[in-house]
Amino acid sequence: MSAGEPIVSFPLPKQGVIPVTQHLGAPAKVLVKRGDTVKTGQLIAQTAGFISANVHSPFTGKVKKVDQTTDASGYKRQAVIIDVDPQEQWEEGIDTSHDLLREITADAKEIVEKIKANGVVGLGGATFPSHVKLMVPEGKDIRYLIINGVECEPYLTNDHRLMLEKADEMMVGIQVLMKGLHVKKAIIGVEANKMDAIKHLKDKASHYEGITVEPLKVKYPQGGEKQLIKALINREVPSGKLPLDVGCVVNNVATAFAVYEAVQKNKPLIDRVLTVTGKKLLKTANLKVRIGTPVSQLLDHVGGLPEDTGKIVSGGPMTGKALTTTEVPVVKGTAGILVMDREEAWKATPRPCIRCAKCTQVCPQGLEPYLLHQYGEMKRTEEAEYDGIMDCIECGSCNYTCPSARPLLEYIRYGKAETGQMIRNRKSN
């Protein structure tokens, strides 16, 4: 729907809320306090722990308070609230020009440091700190850098737009990552329904060494890390293993762009491109938004919420989170906002499983969702583990297909949490 909408820079809000946990891993440690003035791009919270990420101020202004706020998933999290000064002042050393910097001067070590310093995380959805991915453990032989250009979800077009509009920056970002990883080959996988992007990227890639573009079958969840690797280099990441174990590292196209900005421009990750979409919205948009901007303002931009809004989802329809309120900030992982009307939000009442095996047929991980969901419901964690519950990538395909409209993924998620707990307990004993 929104694939034809060029990326528009979204204006600064009056107030921004910047959670210190926008990534997978330990919350960052807050460095500022109430009353402090901050510049755009200034570090306001620092990594705490190996898997953690820096957070920078996306605004110039005054820290109103450091407090708990509700994030998109409904959890209370610590956040820095900033009263925004429209007169922007950037932190020293950040290149805010639009000039393309192709020459990579940083060496591998500096690359990792810059990515870490600038708080880059995976923008495809998992928000895993990007520098950690580049720190390949001894003995692992990495041969490919895989770039995920498969829009992780239907409806979202932010990556698609970025591929069309920022291909050069992306290519340099990919080369930066290649240098950081010491690999010679990068493959960009893009779904075949985005021929314009494929053509454009192929064009651009011919000017950069070692980068190829591969069209992929349109098939959800093609953007799942494991599915993508399988499609591109025909290797299957075994249960409980990482892409590293089959010789590759996967990054999303938006992350590649963020890496370009972080390393070449020294610009921290303080904004991102996201899609605002919905059938009943007056318009749809791809916006470049500062982290911390309230979702409600994005919705105002597209003409406000329609009368019969039934559900607002942060992310895509298959894996996104339903919002309880629009007063939540955009964070690094917000790939889109999807507004559904009541009809779309309506859920059929679950009925008994008729053992049709449809869920088993669609599961990309080769699991038996009907079984896992029973285990989840009945807390049978041992069996759940045996039948591979931890391998579930939470793609939602089983749930989508089930003719009995069973909430499979809800129970599987729950079962996963319980089973994960059991596994951790066993390890610590």
Place this chain on the structure above:
Amino acid sequence: MKNTLTISGSPHVHGSWTIEKAMYGVVLAMVPAMLVSFYMFGLGAVRVMLMSIVACMVFEYVIQRYIIKGPVTIMDGSALVTGILLAFNLPTSIPSWMIITGALVAIGMGKMSFGGLGKNPFNPALVGRVFMLISFPAAMTTWPKPIVSRPFFSFQGLDEKVLDSITGPTPLGMLTDGADGTMPEYVNMLMGSMAGSLGEISALALIIGGVYMLARKIITWHIPVAYLLSSFVFAGILWAVDPTQYADPMFHMITGGLILGVFFMATDYVTSPMSAKGQIIFGVGAGVLTILIRVFTPYPEGVSFAILLMNAFTPLINSATKPKRFGEKQPA
């Protein structure tokens, strides 16, 4: 506005697949065979069909409403499928009260006593059928000849319409009992011009329905193909050993409701295995058992028993056959 937002876990969209779509798809697939039975057996077949459907649906309603006192789900199509399948397994001469008894057993014992749709280990229609076979052996094995008993392609015989008055042995019966009668030509058997139960007579109409279900992805190919191939091969081996004593495999294919069982009863979601591997095992088992029963037991008809036996093995097959997990084996 805020308080009307729905909050639930992902995914937030659902496909269009429903129980109803699957069940009514099966019903639609059975229509050709149903029409052939009406054509071949006339009003008698219509009576059996209606009795069986109405009885199954009424029993489901009464049990859900007044005994279980739970939600009534007779419109989900599953009782309708059971009703049609049960009728398909009956001769047109069967008395109405027997049909009603059979329907009660099918729905009450075969389905509801286990907790309703999805929980029953055995195919309800087959439970009803086998119960009737044991309780009313004579009525269940008296096979009226089709009223259109002349070869299908010569229509001059149509004036012989004598409703339900002529009975004859089924081709399989002739085989087991050595009963006399002239074997119909294969082409007529394929079309449905032979003695038999409502649904088993026209292999062709059943195959059309089966192909339709495959095309609409209501069923997968695993069970039908495994079932057909294994019974064909097994019957073929016997035939090769002694063609004078054993029927040729083609004969087994198109008689005695094998095709009916293959496409419509063995593929029942609830009572067949979940994984592709399991479904193949199930199909092969049913195929071999069908021929074994037909050839080596006094029962001429093996399909029902074979499928019920395999139903009993389904839980075991399920726990022994897991789908191939992602990342389990590295492609070389």
